[in-house]
Amino acid sequence: MATCQRCKKSGILVRVDAHDVCRSCRQVMTRDALQRAKSIADAAEQIDRGERLDLRLARCETILEHAGVLRSYGELGVWVEDVDPGEVLSRFRERKREIVHGALADIVEGASGRAAGATSTSTRRGALEKGLEKIESLKTWLDDPKEALRYENDLASRIARLVDAP
Ligand SMILES: [Zn+2]
Numbered sequence: 664m665a666t667c668q669r670c671k672k673s674g675i676l677v678r679v680d681a682h683d684v685c686r687s688c689r690q691v692m693t694r695d696a697l698q699r700a701k702s703i704a705d706a707a708e709q710i711d712r713g714e715r716l717d718l719r720l721a722r723c724e725t726i727l728e729h730a731g732v733l734r735s736y737g738e739l740g741v742w743v744e745d746v747d748p749g750e751v752l753s754r755f756r757e758r759k760r761e762i763v764h765g766a767l768a769d770i771v772e773g774a775s776g777r778a779a780g781a782t783s784t785s786t787r788r789g790a791l792e793k794g795l796e797k798i799e800s801l802k803t804w805l806d807d808p809k810e811a812l813r814y815e816n817d818l819a820s821r822i823a824r825l826v827d828a829p
Pocket of ligand 1: 667668669670671672684685686687688689
């Protein structure tokens, strides 16, 4: 007696394929896989158009989510032509990381630029501390938040030098 891996239906009337998936599940997964592949392509295009930072990062997350599902479908023998879920996963993990690092570098540059242009030590400190706050909220997008450390250290050392100044 066959049991479908996906819907768990079993019985003498249930026919499963080589991956132990029934016909109706295979159809559902095939349709869903095509839809997800399209969503991945759309999101990738929107990231390239250069939207706001949080939107670009959210789209990377969306792509990773779809690719994760496609990978699990692949294990059940459902593939979308020209889409390699493993490749999509590694490409967009890296893309997301690059976007975050670019933004962290911009924060450091912006904060130290504003600090340099400030006329008082307290304004200077404020600009640098604001930068640290921004890093704090942005680093949650990193798989390893420790990667944000060098940006934090950069601003923290500028703050420390302010304190040391006469
Ligand atoms: Zn099924």
